[in-house]
Every structure is written in C-alpha cells, then in structure tokens.
Amino acid sequence: MTAQAATPDRASAEKGFVLEDVRFAVDGATILHPLSARIGGGQVLGLVGANGSGKSTLLRILARQTAPSSGRVSFGGRALADWGARDLAREIAYLPQYPQTGIGLTAREVVALGRYPWHGPFGRFTANDAARTDEALRVTETTDFADRTLDTLSGGERQRVWLAMLVAQDAGCLLLDEPTSALDISHQIEVLSLIRRLAHESGRCIVIVLHDVNMASRFCDRVMGLRGGRLVVSEGIHDFMTPQSLRTVYGLDMQILPHATHPAGVAIPN
Amino acid sequence: MPRGAGRLVLVMGLLALALGAYFLAPRLPLLMQPPTEGYDPARMVLVYATLPRLVMAVLCGAALGASGALLQQALRNPLASPTTLGIDAGARLALGAVTLFYPALFGWGRDVVALAGSGVAAALVFGLSRRQDFSPVALILSGLLVSLYCGALAAALTLVESRYLASLFVWGSGSLSQQSWTPTFDLAIRLAVLVVPIALLARPLSLLDLGEDAARGLGLNVAYLRLGAVALAVLLAAFTASSVGVIGFVGLVAPILVRLAGARSFGRSLAAATAVGALLLLLTDLLVQMAAGLSADFLPTGAVTALLGSPILLWLLPRVTVRLRKEAAAMPAMRSYALAMRRGVLPVFIIGALLIVLTLIALAVERAPNAEWQLLSAADVSHILPFRWPRVLAAVGAGLLLGSAGFLLQRLTGNEMASPEILGVSSGATFAMAVALFVSGVPSLATVTASAALGAALVLGLILFLSRRSGFQPERMLLAGIALSALLDAVIGVLSAAGDPRALQLLSWLTGAGFAAEPMSTLVSLALVALGIIAALCLVRWLDIFQLGAVTAQELGVPLGLARVLLLALVAGTTAVATPLVGPLTFVGFIAPNLVRLLGLRHSGTALLSSALTGAAILVTADWVARTVAFPFQLPTGLVASLVGAPLLLWLLQRRPA
Numbered sequence: 016m017t018a019q020a021a022t023p024d025r026a027s028a029e030k031g032f033v034l035e036d037v038r039f040a041v042d043g044a045t046i047l048h049p050l051s052a053r054i055g056g057g058q059v060l061g062l063v064g065a066n067g068s069g070k071s072t073l074l075r076i077l078a079r080q081t082a083p084s085s086g087r088v089s090f091g092g093r094a095l096a097d098w099g100a101r102d103l104a105r106e107i108a109y110l111p112q113y114p115q116t117g118i119g120l121t122a123r124e125v126v127a128l129g130r131y132p133w134h135g136p137f138g139r140f141t142a143n144d145a146a147r148t149d150e151a152l153r154v155t156e157t158t159d160f161a162d163r164t165l166d167t168l169s170g171g172e173r174q175r176v177w178l179a180m181l182v183a184q185d186a187g188c189l190l191l192d193e194p195t196s197a198l199d200i201s202h203q204i205e206v207l208s209l210i211r212r213l214a215h216e217s218g219r220c221i222v223i224v225l226h227d228v229n230m231a232s233r234f235c236d237r238v239m240g241l242r243g244g245r246l247v248v249s250e251g252i253h254d255f256m257t258p259q260s261l262r263t264v265y266g267l268d269m270q271i272l273p274h275a276t277h278p279a280g281v282a283i284p285n
Numbered sequence: 286m287p288r289g290a291g292r293l294v295l296v297m298g299l300l301a302l303a304l305g306a307y308f309l310a311p312r313l314p315l316l317m318q319p320p321t322e323g324y325d326p327a328r329m330v331l332v333y334a335t336l337p338r339l340v341m342a343v344l345c346g347a348a349l350g351a352s353g354a355l356l357q358q359a360l361r362n363p364l365a366s367p368t369t370l371g372i373d374a375g376a377r378l379a380l381g382a383v384t385l386f387y388p389a390l391f392g393w394g395r396d397v398v399a400l401a402g403s404g405v406a407a408a409l410v411f412g413l414s415r416r417q418d419f420s421p422v423a424l425i426l427s428g429l430l431v432s433l434y435c436g437a438l439a440a441a442l443t444l445v446e447s448r449y450l451a452s453l454f455v456w457g458s459g460s461l462s463q464q465s466w467t468p469t470f471d472l473a474i475r476l477a478v479l480v481v482p483i484a485l486l487a488r489p490l491s492l493l494d495l496g497e498d499a500a501r502g503l504g505l506n507v508a509y510l511r512l513g514a515v516a517l518a519v520l521l522a523a524f525t526a527s528s529v530g531v532i533g534f535v536g537l538v539a540p541i542l543v544r545l546a547g548a549r550s551f552g553r554s555l556a557a558a559t560a561v562g563a564l565l566l567l568l569t570d571l572l573v574q575m576a577a578g579l580s581a582d583f584l585p586t587g588a589v590t591a592l593l594g595s596p597i598l599l600w601l602l603p604r605v606t607v608r609l610r611k612e613a614a615a616m617p618a619m620r621s622y623a624l625a626m627r628r629g630v631l632p633v634f635i636i637g638a639l640l641i642v643l644t645l646i647a648l649a650v651e652r653a654p655n656a657e658w659q660l661l662s663a664a665d666v667s668h669i670l671p672f673r674w675p676r677v678l679a680a681v682g683a684g685l686l687l688g689s690a691g692f693l694l695q696r697l698t699g700n701e702m703a704s705p706e707i708l709g710v711s712s713g714a715t716f717a718m719a720v721a722l723f724v725s726g727v728p729s730l731a732t733v734t735a736s737a738a739l740g741a742a743l744v745l746g747l748i749l750f751l752s753r754r755s756g757f758q759p760e761r762m763l764l765a766g767i768a769l770s771a772l773l774d775a776v777i778g779v780l781s782a783a784g785d786p787r788a789l790q791l792l793s794w795l796t797g798a799g800f801a802a803e804p805m806s807t808l809v810s811l812a813l814v815a816l817g818i819i820a821a822l823c824l825v826r827w828l829d830i831f832q833l834g835a836v837t838a839q840e841l842g843v844p845l846g847l848a849r850v851l852l853l854a855l856v857a858g859t860t861a862v863a864t865p866l867v868g869p870l871t872f873v874g875f876i877a878p879n880l881v882r883l884l885g886l887r888h889s890g891t892a893l894l895s896s897a898l899t900g901a902a903i904l905v906t907a908d909w910v911a912r913t914v915a916f917p918f919q920l921p922t923g924l925v926a927s928l929v930g931a932p933l934l935l936w937l938l939q940r941r942p943a
Contacts, residue, residue, distance in 0.1 A: 080836060104842025115834030119887045128830050132842040136826050164887075184841065 030091035030106060030187055031055035031220055032077055037086035039072055046072050048245045049086060056187065056220035059211055061235035061252075063225060064264055068241040070224045071112060071192055077222060078109035078190045090188075104132035108186035112193050112224075114177050122168065122176045123161040126151050129183035151183035154209060170197040178206060182213075188220040189213065195230070207234040228269075232256050232279040240264035252279045289547030290557035297564040304571045305339070335574070337463040342570040342586065343563045344472050345461070345525045346535055350562020351483065352521035353536035354543070354555045358490050359514035360421040363544070364702045364763070366537035367522030370424075370515070371431035373531040375406025376523065378435040381442045396471070396527035403523035406431050411512070413935060418508045424515060425702055426879065426938055430931045433872050437927040441920065460585040461529055461570055468528050475524045483517055483555075490514055491551035532587035534771050535562045538594045541764065545601040569593045591775035595768040602751055602765055632884065633891055636898040640681070643902050647677045647909035652916040675807040679866050680908040680922065681901045682810045684873055686863040688900020689821050690856045691874030692881065692893050696828045697852045698759040701882070704875030705860040708763070709770035711869035713744030714861055716773040734806065734865045741861030744769055749850060757849040810862055817859045821893055824852060828889040868923040873900045876930035883937040903930045 032054040039047040047069045054060055054077070062070040075081040076088060079095050088095040091106065098106075108129075118125065129151070130144040152158045155175045165173055174197045181189055189210070195203040211234050214221045225231045231238060231252070238255040240248030240263065247263050248255060255261075256279040261269045271280040312335070315328045349367060356365040367373070379402025383390045390398055413427035414420070463469065489510050492500040497507050522536060539562035540554060548554035570586045572593065648670070649661045661669060690705040697703075705711060717740025718733050725732065747769060752761040827848045830838045839845055860874070867873075877900035878892075886892040907926035912919055 078840065080839060099842075100839070100844045101842035104840065109836075109840045111836050111840075114837060115832075118832055120829070120832060124829070124888070125833065128833065128841065131826060131830060137823060 032095075032188075033087075033089045035087045037073075037076060037083045037088055039069075039076065039081070040084045046244050047076075047083075050246045052239065052246065052249065054220065054222060057214060057218045058236040059214045059221045059223060059234060061223055061225050061231040061238045062241065063228065063231055063238055064241035065266070069244040070241055073241070074109075074190050074192050074222060074224055078107060079103065080109065080111075101132045101135060104184065104186070106186055107188045107190065108181040108184040109190040110177055110181055110192060110194055112196075114173075116166070118165040121162050121164050122157055122179070123148065123152065125165055125176055126157070126161075126179045126183050129180035129185075132184060132186075147185060148183050151179040154182060155179040156205070171199060171202060174198060175202065175206065182209075187218075189222070191221070191223045193224050193226065196226070203230065210234070228261065228265075228282045232281065233277050242266070256280055256282060290543045290553060290561075293542065293546040294557055294560045294564070297561060297568065301564050301567050301571065304568065304575075308571055308575055309335075333465050334463055337466045337469045338461050338574075339567065339570065341461050341463055341469050341472070341529065342566045344469065344476060345529055345532060346539075346566030347559045347563035348472075348476050348521040348525045349532060349536040349566075350539035350558040350560070351555060352518040352525075353538075353562070354540040354551075354558035355483070355486075355490070355514050355518040355521075356536075357540045358493060358551050358555075359511045359518070360425055361493070362421060362425060362700070362702060363541060363760070364537070364700065364767070365425060366533070367518065367526075368531070368533045368536065369432060369702070370410055370428035370519060370522075371406040371435060372403045372519055372522045373526050373533065374432040374435035374439065375404075375409075376400070376402040376526045377531065378402055378439040378442075379405070381439045385442060396468070399527035400523055402435075403519070403526060406435055407516075407519045407523070411516075413938065417938075419512050419515070421511070422701055423938065424511070426934070429702065429875065430935055430938075433875075433927045434931045437924045437931075441924050460587070461566075472524060472528045476521065479517055479520055479524075482513075486510070486514055486517065487552050487555055494551060530585070530587060532566065532590060534587075534591040534594050534775075535566055537767070538591075538598055538771075539565060542594075542597060542601065545598075565594055566590060588775050591771035595772040595775075598768040599751060599765065602761055602768070630891060630894075632886055633894045633898065636895050636902065640898050640902045640905065643905045643909075644677060644681060647680075647905050648673060650909070650913070652913050656916055658913075671804070675804045677905060677908065679807045679810060680904040682807065682814045683863040683866040684877075684901030684904030685814045685897045686817060686859040686900075687867075687874040687904070688877035689818055689893055689897040690859040690863070691876075691900070692878040692896035693821060693824075693828070693852055694856050694874070695878045695882075696831055696889065697849065697856070698763050699831070700759075700763065701879060702875075703763055704872065704878075705856055705863075706869060706872055706874055708856065708860070709744045709748065709766035709768075709773070710741045710857045710860045711864050712770040712773040713740040713742075714738070714864040715869045716740050716776065717743075718865065731806075737865045738861045741857055741864070744773075745854065745857040749853070757846050757853070759849060762849070762853060810866060813862050814859075817855065817862070818894075818897060820855055822890060824848070824855070825889045825893065827852070828893070867904065867926070868921070872927050873903055873930060876900075876927075876934050877903060880930070880934055880937060883934070903933075 032052075034050060034052045034054075036049040036051055037047065038045065038049045050073070062073060064070050072081065076083050077095075079098075082096070090098065090103075095103075120128075127140070127144070127148045130140065130148060134140055134144060149158075152161050155178050157172070157175050157179050160168060160172060165176060168176065174194065178191075178194055181191075191210070194210075195206055198206060207230060210221055210223065213219045214236075223235070225235070232255075235252055237251055238248065239246060240255070240260065242264055248260050250260065256271055258269055258271065261267070261282055268285040269282045270285060271282055274281050312327075312331050315331055352367045353365075356367065356370070357363055376399035379398050380395070383398050409431050410424065410427045411419070413431070414423035417423035489505055492503055492505055493507070493510075495503075501507055525532065540558040542565075543554045543557040543561055546557075548557050566586065569590045569592070573586050573589055651659060651661055651669075653659045687705060691703075694703045694705060694708060695701060714737035717736040720740075721732055721736040744766075748762055748765045749757070751765040752758065827838075827843055830841055830843055831848075833841075835845060838848075878896045880899050881892050881896045884895070886895050904922070904926055907929045908922045910920070910929060911922045911925040914920065
C-alpha cells in the first residue's frame with residue numbers, strides 16, 4: 016500500500032457533520048443520550064468505548080441508516096434527511112460491522128458496484144470507473160484474488176474487499192465500523208495507514224469505530240469516547256492517552272508507556 | 286393479560302369458546318337425556334358427526350401448526366410449509382391413481398393409500414437432497430419440485446377422467462365432515478406417538494437460531510437434526526392429510542402469525558403455533574357449520590381456512606416491526622461449472638439458439654391425422670401455419686415474461702422459493718378471469734385479458750398498500766402476496782368443490798388448457814414482452830447491488846423503497862400479461878430462475894436474459910409436447926410445463942456437488 020490514494024472527484028472534500036442533541040431510544044430504552052458535536056474533514060476520528068456504549072448506533076445515525084429519535088444531524092450545511100440518496104452516497108461511505116455474507120459475486124464485481132453513486136442506474140460504466148475500481152483493488156492489495164467469488168475468500172480478505180468497495184466509492188467521508196476486526200496485525204497496520212492517508216492527503220473525513228486503544232492511539236487524530244450512551248471524552252489523541260481519560264471511558268486503570276516511534280505512547284492495563 | 290403470542294392464543298381461544306358455546310348450547314342437553322330407545326337422528330348427528338368433527342378440527346389444526354413451525358425452523362425459511370414438501374400432492378396423486386387404475390386397494394382404507402402416497406413423495410424429497418447433506422435450499426427445491434410434479438400429474442388425471450375423480454376435488458380442499466369417531470381416534474393415536482420425539486427435538490432445534498456453524502460448535506449434528514425435524518413434520522402433515530385431505534393454509538400461516546405476534550424462542554413459537562393452528566381451524570369450522578347449516582358437509586373447511594387466516598395475517602402484517610426473515614439460508618455457492626467462469630454473454634447465445642431450434646421444431650414437427658410423426662409439408666404451410674404460429678409465439682412470449690418475472694422476484698426478495706405464482710398476482714388475475722367466466726358465461730379473449738390485468742393490478746395495489754409502512758420490505762410484500770393469494774385460491778377452491786359445472790372449465794383454465802392465441806393478441810403480447818425485458822434490463826444495476834444486502838444498497842445510494850416498488854410493479858405487470866396466455870400454474874417463473882442459478886450465472890444481466898430465454902424454451906417445449914404426445918387429444922400446456930421443467934431442475938440439483 017505504497018501508492019498515493021486517489022484524490023476525490025469533488026471540489027471540496029471538507030464537508031462535515033453537525034450534531035445537535037441527537038438522541039436514540041428503542042422501546043423506551045435510551046441507547047444514546049442527547050449528544051452534540053462537530054465532526055470535520057482532514058482527520059481520523061476514533062469512536063471508542065466499551066461494548067454497548069452506543070458507538071455503532073452513533074455511526075449508523077451518521078450514515079443515515081437509522082434516524083435519531085430526536086435532535087438534528089446535518090452534513091455539509093444541509094439536514095442529513097434532505098440529501099438525495101445518490102448525492103449522499105457520493106459524500107458518505109459506510110462499512111457496517113457485519114456486511115452481507117453468502118455473496119456469489121467476484122471481488123472485482125463487488126468493488127465495481129462501489130461506483131454506483133457516480134454512474135447511477137442508467138449511466139455508462141466509464142473508463143474512469145474502471146480505473147478507480149482497479150486503483151481501489153490495488154491500494155487495498157486485493158488484486159490477487161479479484162476474480163474469486165466473495166464467499167470463497169477468508170474473513171480478512173473479504174473485509175479488505177469491502178474496504179476496496181468503499182475506496183472505489185470515493186466519498187469525502189468514510190464511516191467504518193471496526194474495519195480491522197478480522198485482519199492480521201500487518202494488514203491492520205496497512206489498512207489503518209491507508210485510511211490515515213485518505214484523511215491527511217485528500218482531506219477526507221474519517222470516523223472509525225476501533226476496539227484496540229493502541230491502534231486508536233497510533234492512527235487517530237481525535238477520539239470521542241462513549242460510555243453508557245453518553246459522550247464522556249472528546250479530545251486530541253495526546254489528551255486521550257492519559258490514565259484519567261482512559262478510566263473515564265473504560266472504567267479501568269491503565270498506565271501509559273512511552274513508545275519509540277509514536278508519541279502518544281501505548282496503554283497497558285494495570 | 287399475557288403479551289405477544291400468548292395474547293393471540295388467548296384471544297382466539299376465548300373467541301372459539303364463545304362461538305363453540307353458542308353453537309353447541311342448544312344441542313348439548315341432548316347428551317344429558319337418557320338415551321331413548323330406537324332412532325334419534327338429532328342425537329346421532331351430534332354424537333357421531335358434530336362432536337367428532339370439532340375434535341378433528343382441533344387435532345388437524347394443531348398437527349399442521351406444529352408441522353409448519355418445525356419446517357420453518359429447520360429449513361430457515363418463513364415460507365416453508367407442509368404443502369411445499371410434496372406431502373399433499375403425493376397423497377392426492379396416489380388417491381387419484383388408485384381410484385382409476387386399482388380401486389381394489391381401497392380395501393385397505395383410503396387413508397392408507399394417501400399415507401403411502403405422502404410417504405413416497407417424502408422419500409423422494411429426502412433422496413434428492415441427500416447428496417447436499419439435507420441443506421435447506423436443497424430440501425425446499427426438491428420438495429417444491431416433487432410437489433409440482435405430483436400435483437401436475439394428479440391434475441392431468443383429474444382433467445382426463447373427471448367423472449371418476451370428482452371426489453378428489455372435495456378431498457383436495459380439505460373436508461372435515463365425519464360420520465363416526467373412528468377416524469378421529471385413529472388420528473389422535475397417530476399424532477400422540479409423535480409428541481415425545483417432537484418435544485425432544487424442540488431444544489436442539491432452538492439452537493439453530495444461532496446459525497448453523499454455532500449450532501455445530503455446540504455439538505449438534507445439524508444435517509441429522511434437520512432430517513429428523515423434517516421427517517416429523519412430514520409425518521404430522523401426512524397423518525392429517527390421510528384422514529381429512531389437504532388443509533394447506535394452516536401450516537403456513539400459524540407459525541407466521543405467532544412470530545408476528547412476538548414469539549421469539551423456538552419452544553414458545555412451536556407451542557403457540559400448535560395452539561393457533563388448532564384454534565384457527567376450529568374457529569373456521571365452527572363458522573362454516575354455523576353459516577352453512579346442513580350443507581356444511583359439502584363446504585370444505587380446508588379451503589375456507591384462508592378466508593379467516595388471511596385477513597388476520599393481513600391485519601397483523603403492517604402493525605408489527607419484528608424482523609421476519611431469520612438468518613438467510615445461504616444461497617448455494619455457484620462455482621462448479623465451466624459455465625460459471627464465463628462472464629460474457631455466451632450462455633445467453635447458447636440458450637437463445639436452443640430456443641430458436643425448439644421453436645422451429647414446435648412449428649414444423651407434427652402428428653399426421655393417422656398419428657404418424659411428420660414434418661409440416663410445404664403444401665400445408667399456408668393452411669396450418671397461420672393457426673400454429675400465434676400459439677407457438679404466445680408460448681415464447683409467456684415464457685419470456687414468466688422467466689424474467691421469476692428472476693426479478695427472486696433477486697428482489699433474496700428467496701429462492703419466490704415466484705410470480707405465489708405473489709398473488711396470478712391469483713388476482715385468475716380470480717378476475719373466474720369472475721368474468723361466472724358473470725358472462727362465455728367471455729371473449731379480450732374480456733378475459735382485460736379482467737386479468739385488472740385483477741393483477743388490484744392485487745398489486747393491495748400488496749403495496751399493506752407493505753408501505755415497512756418501507757416495502759420484500760419479505761412483507763411476499764407474505765402479503767401469499768395471504769391474498771390464499772384468500773383468492775380459497776374462493777376458487779370453494780367454487781370448485783361446490784360442484785358447479787363451471788369449476789371444471791376453471792380448472793382447465795388454471796392448468797393452461799384453454800390456450801387459444803390469436804395473431805393480434807400474440808403480437809401485442811410480444812410487444813409487451815419486449816418492453817418488459819427492456820425495462821428489467823434498465824434495473825439490472827439495482828439487482829446486482831441487492832445481492833450485497835439492504836444496508837449496502839442504501840449506503841450506495843439506491844433508493845430502496847422506489848426500487849422495490851418499481852421491480853414489484855414490473856413483476857406484476859409481466860405476470861398479468863402472461864397469465865391469460867398459459868394460466869397461472871405453470872411454475873415456469875419458479876423453475877427458470879432456479880435453473881439459471883444452478884447453471885452458475887451470477888451477473889444480473891446475463892442471468893435475467895438466460896432466465897427469460899429458459900422460460901420460453903420450457904413453455905415452447907411444453908406446448909409442443911401438449912399438442913403432440915397424446916394426439917389427437919391436447920394436454921394442458923401449463924401442466925406439461927411443470928412436467929418438462931421439473932426434471933431438468935432435478936437433474937441440475939443432483940449434479941451440483943455439495
């Protein structure tokens with residue numbers, strides 16, 4: 016993954032989300048307490064927190080997969096609900112935690128479907144579309160098995176194909192729900208490096224749910240920490256990597272050890 | 286007050302109690318009186334007809350409810366029901382064949398013959414799916430095929446020898462009328478034997494909710510478990526069918542109702558489905574007896590069940606937000622064939638060429654008046670061809686339509702059991718055609734086509750109306766379609782069983798025997814075919830994306846609701862055009878897409894065209910066989926289509942390595 020990620024087609028990639036008192040409840044149980052925040056471009060924002068803290072719900076609301084029970088979400092200055100489906104898909108790409116299984120299409124065919132928001136139901140699949148599909152396969156190192164069907168791939172390979180589809184979708188904002196959960200350590204590093212480059216070099220806005228504190232420390236610029244459906248921490252990565260913040264989010268005492276190459280250090284439970 | 290499924294059972298139970306009390310109150314005092322000497326008809330009717338009939342309703346309903354719950358759990362498909370495994374069709378075929386060819390066998394008892402038929406059908410289903418380790422898709426496909434095949438054969442027998450088989454109409458619609466307690470006791474004993482094994486299987490079966498891999502990880506032998514559960518479900522349904530005939534709807538609808546009412550764990554839903562099945566049939570039968578009075582014996586309760594069950598289903602459907610589809614039974618991987626590796630359009634050309642050859646054969650090869658096979662001679666071309674080409678081309682057109690409609694629907698719903706025949710659209714068309722038949726006596730083809738289109742449009746509108754609140758979730762549209770379809774079939778069934786002479790004409794219509802094509806209408810249909818296929822090809826990208834799941838489709842900016850409505854409208858439109866041509870029961874819309882899937886064609890455009898061409902090839906062949914094989918008699922085209930298509934599909938199903 017040495018290549019530069021392609022720059023987006025649109026003029027300004029720096030659109031962002033504004034959330035005002037966003038709340039989500041199911042059957043009377045509040046999953047997400049009223050939450051206000053701004054999420055902007057050019058950086059990697061990590062969503063962290065214990066299981067059931069509301070990270071995935073927040074991500075689904077940003078992706079417009081779920082409507083909030085109350086409150087307002089806007090993207091690029093327009094209410095999220097007012098966006099047309101394809102217009103939004105050109106701006107926001109979303110990778111669910113558990114994508115559909117049992118797909119008989121080849122990896123390349125799946126990645127090519129990521130170009131749908133650009134050509135639509137009737138437009139031609141242009142040379143540019145094909146080039147971007149190839150590029151996405153290349154940067155995610157999935158070219159080798161591009162012609163195998165998805166259900167013959169390993170879990171990690173499949174996860175990288177889904178990522179490739181998102182890269183091909185070429186949106187200004189990527190919402191990723193644990194995109195590295197099935198990857199080995201070297202592919203985790205490579206995928207997260209790619210994601211970081213997408214943010215820093217082409218100004219994309221990345222929101223990523225991560226479980227591993229030390230991966231968050233290494234690849235995120237900012238962190239929003241959720242606990243019990245409440246936003247308890249929202250700060251830069253250096254401020255997050257302190258025993259106090261970590262205890263606030265995880266309820267666990269940890270110490271921060273220095274690391275030779277990344278300055279925020281690594282966290283080890285006591 | 287209990288919640289969820291418990292409340293449904295309670296409400297239905299109270300209702301049944303009230304109706305039962307109202308119905309029996311004037312009669313029960315008869316039991317209290319000391320038996321009078323000699324002949325007492327009122328008492329005899331009560332003791333030997335009314336009471337056993339009510340008990341029979343409870344027993345049959347319970348057995349079918351439990352059978353459906355077992356099947357839907359074991360096969361992970363909410364559309365599975367005893368009827369889909371060929372049990373009823375096997376029994377019906379056995380009864381028909383024995384009546385015609387070896388009536389002496391009835392000396393052993395009618396129920397033994399029916400049971401043997403069901404048994405053979407079930408054994409066939411198991412044998413066919415053995416090589417795939419009894420996977421759900423294999424079981425469902427083989428079940429539907431056996432069912433189709435036996436059903437088509439039985440219907441063919443009925444059409445040819447209708448005088449002798451009139452009673453099969455009544456049996457086929459499920460009549461509960463009784464003359465003694467013996468059948469009731471027999472059934473009760475048979476069912477009682479099954480209670481313990483079912484109870485033993487309930488807990489392992491509930492593990493299937495975790496997914497097959499997880500269940501296997503917990504130490505289950507999933508294949509044997511499924512086999513056992515399906516075998517028990519088959520026995521339940523076969524015992525029921527052998528004593529009262531086909532009561533199709535209860536087994537499908539009771540488990541669905543229970544799930545809609547909120548039952549989650551399998552143990553609960555099995556118990557609740559048993560209760561709901563029993564109560565549904567009891568309520569229906571009480572209503573039938575009260576409404577029909579003395580002629581109740583001739584009004585088959587089985588056919589009427591849908592009249593009560595469908596409205597409940599339709600009422601519940603938009604009101605609940607439960608997810609209906611359990612974990613999708615994974616579509617079989619399709620990578621075994623050389624054909625699968627070809628991504629180009631070659632398969633389309635191969636199937637297209639095959640279709641052309643078959644069409645030419647259908648036009649040119651015929652039986653001479655002395656029944657010899659011959660080629661159409663040059664001298665006869667101008668006399669015969671003007672009559673033959675419209676019919677052959679109408680078959681091509683109808684096949685193209687049904688093949689593409691079936692493919693669209695299976696992609697839209699992600700359910701390999703979906704076909705335009707069960708969507709209710711064909712039933713709507715048929716129903717409207719039936720009304721036209723009953724109102725005007727001898728309707729013209731134009732009237733028939735117009736009423737078919739109207740009926741199809743009405744049903745489509747209703748389905749959309751009922752599923753709008755769920756965002757046109759495919760699963761719900763399918764269920765709404767099934768409910769409507771059952772409702773309309775019930776009306777048709779009652780008409781048939783009531784002995785109206787027009788019923789036979791209706792049956793011949795249903796099976797596609799009234800196949801009359803005129804040049805003008807054929808050309809109009811073909812133009813519509815072209816329109817429909819072009820429209821479908823425009824939506825191919827959506828179909829591709831649907832394979833990635835609803836979340837990803839939405840993520841990519843596909844307008845889900847609009848896409849679903851458009852696709853469904855297209856399916857309904859094509860079905861409506863095809864139904865008056867060949868009747869609603871060809872199952873080409875089910876067979877063709879499955880054939881294409883087993884051939885390994887994945888790409889939506891290629892698969893759509895192949896499915897359409899395959900459908901046309903099947904129907905052209907069927908029509909030719911129907912015209913020639915029993916010359917000078919003609920067989921119904923729709924029936925022959927099942928007989929031609931099903932073996933092909935079976936052969937492919939067998940070839941596919943597990």
